[in-house]
Amino acid sequence: xDEMPDTDAAKRSRVATRRRLVxxxxxxxxxxxxxxxSVADLCAAAGFTRGAFYSNFGSKAELAVAVYEYRVxxxxxxxxxxxxxxxxxxxxxxxxxxxxxxxxTGLTHDGAWQGFRLEMHLAADRxxxxxxxxxxxxARIVLAVADVLGRVAERGVRYRIPVEDLARILIAVxxxxxxxxxxxxxxxxxxxxxxxxxxxxxxxxxxxxxxxTWDHRGSPEATRR
Numbered sequence: 001x002d003e004m005p006d007t008d009a010a011k012r013s014r015v016a017t018r019r020r021l022v023x024x025x026x027x028x029x030x031x032x033x034x035x036x037x038s039v040a041d042l043c044a045a046a047g048f049t050r051g052a053f054y055s056n057f058g059s060k061a062e063l064a065v066a067v068y069e070y071r072v073x074x075x076x077x078x079x080x081x082x083x084x085x086x087x088x089x090x091x092x093x094x095x096x097x098x099x100x101x102x103x104x105t106g107l108t109h110d111g112a113w114q115g116f117r118l119e120m121h122l123a124a125d126r127x128x129x130x131x132x133x134x135x136x137x138x139a140r141i142v143l144a145v146a147d148v149l150g151r152v153a154e155r156g157v158r159y160r161i162p163v164e165d166l167a168r169i170l171i172a173v174x175x176x177x178x179x180x181x182x183x184x185x186x187x188x189x190x191x192x193x194x195x196x197x198x199x200x201x202x203x204x205x206x207x208x209x210x211x212x213t214w215d216h217r218g219s220p221e222a223t224r225r
């Protein structure tokens with residue numbers, strides 16, 4: 001009986017240690033690169049010893065994968081929590097899509113996210129295990145966007161291609177513009193948003209649907225440009 005609180009405390013402490021290592025690792029990987037960043041660098045950023053690191057992760061690559069999974073978990077949770085709110089309010093479909101793409105690329109949370117993703121993709125080209133992890137997380141992002149598009153379709157918007165294909169196209173357009181512009185990109189008024197809107201209009205039946213709003217019954221209403 002007396003050992004249970006200590007055991008529970010140890011588990012909580014380990015979870016907290018692992019989470020802190022995960023949360024503090026991305027900026028280190030971005031600054032130094034996945035290969036150049038050392039275990040000592042990662043430990044220093046989190047304020048732990050090498051022993052704490054190896055109690056939770058077998059390698060830098062394992063930590064990098066955990067960082068990716070953690071960030072995608074947060075992004076998917078954000079979408080599930082917020083998209084219904086967007087649909088219930090009288091917001092344009094284009095504005096809702098902007099919210100989705102900003103969330104998925106990390107612009108609403110942390111500018112280092114895009115840099116970390118780029119590092120992961122570069123490292124994945126040289127490491128088959130990392131490639132599997134990157135592909136798995138990308139698939140989760142695609143499914144999350146496709147889910148949002150599916151909810152929009154339930155309210156009367158019709159697509160010319162399958163929702164998963166449209167999700168991949170939207171992500172590719174936004175990611176490509178982020179890669180080109182980096183932190184100079186204006187997510188609300190820049191070229192990226194115009195390209196997203198143009199891409200959306202190209203694959204939706206009825207250009208007016210790109211600027212539709214939702215009435216309180218959940219039906220689309222066209223708005224003036």
